[in-house]
Amino acid sequence: MINIINDTLQASIETKKSAIAENGERLVNAATLMAESLTAGGKILLFGNGGSAADAQHIAAEFVNRFQTERVPLASIALTTDSSILTSIGNDYSFEEIFSKQITALGQINDVAIGISTSGNSPNVVKALEAAEKEGMHTIAFTGKGGRAADMADIALTVPVGVTARIQESHILMGHILCDLVDRILFPENF
Numbered sequence: 001m002i003n004i005i006n007d008t009l010q011a012s013i014e015t016k017k018s019a020i021a022e023n024g025e026r027l028v029n030a031a032t033l034m035a036e037s038l039t040a041g042g043k044i045l046l047f048g049n050g051g052s053a054a055d056a057q058h059i060a061a062e063f064v065n066r067f068q069t070e071r072v073p074l075a076s077i078a079l080t081t082d083s084s085i086l087t088s089i090g091n092d093y094s095f096e097e098i099f100s101k102q103i104t105a106l107g108q109i110n111d112v113a114i115g116i117s118t119s120g121n122s123p124n125v126v127k128a129l130e131a132a133e134k135e136g137m138h139t140i141a142f143t144g145k146g147g148r149a150a151d152m153a154d155i156a157l158t159v160p161v162g163v164t165a166r167i168q169e170s171h172i173l174m175g176h177i178l179c180d181l182v183d184r185i186l187f188p189e190n191f
């Protein structure tokens, strides 16, 4: 058991190192895009399934409440939390549309849509990125090796391994890095 724990730790460390090596410049570009959108009165909309739904909510909370320094609240919404919206769209239309309909309802030009999918191919995430593009929003995808979400997003933050849990661990690391970079761009006086 201890060996399994150590192997998991090692795999997580290695995956995070390669994710950061691969995505360094893209993280800077993503943070710059998000900061510019927020400065212009835009907002950041996040969505994903399962563990990625939790990541979407976690990152939105960092923006709306605070991250590591005191500052004004920043506009961000996770599209994974309203059970009435999710169940009515899922029940009346399809599970595939649970995020895209919310994007169409809430998204405005220059907002940033962030889709999180380890496979990169979850239909509801892909459809929401398509809807965001249609609305003139900027799009960012957090994915594993790639997939349709990565192909279509303005910026793809990829984690090229085959284990979902390892991908998710790198996603939340990159999410926290984005929160930090956005704060540093918008509130340099705090650092």
Ligand SMILES: O=C(CO)[C@@H](O)[C@H](O)[C@H](O)[C@H](O)COP(=O)(O)O
Binding pocket: 049, 050, 051, 052, 116, 117, 118, 119, 120, 121, 122, 125, 164, 165, 168
């Ligand atoms: O957290 C995990 C696995 O670690 C699961 O809940 C996982 O997020 C779910 O199976 C998702 O439905 C997978 O979707 P996706 O990442 O491929 O878009």
Ligand SMILES: [Zn+2]
Binding pocket: 051, 164, 165, 168
């Ligand atoms: Zn998980």
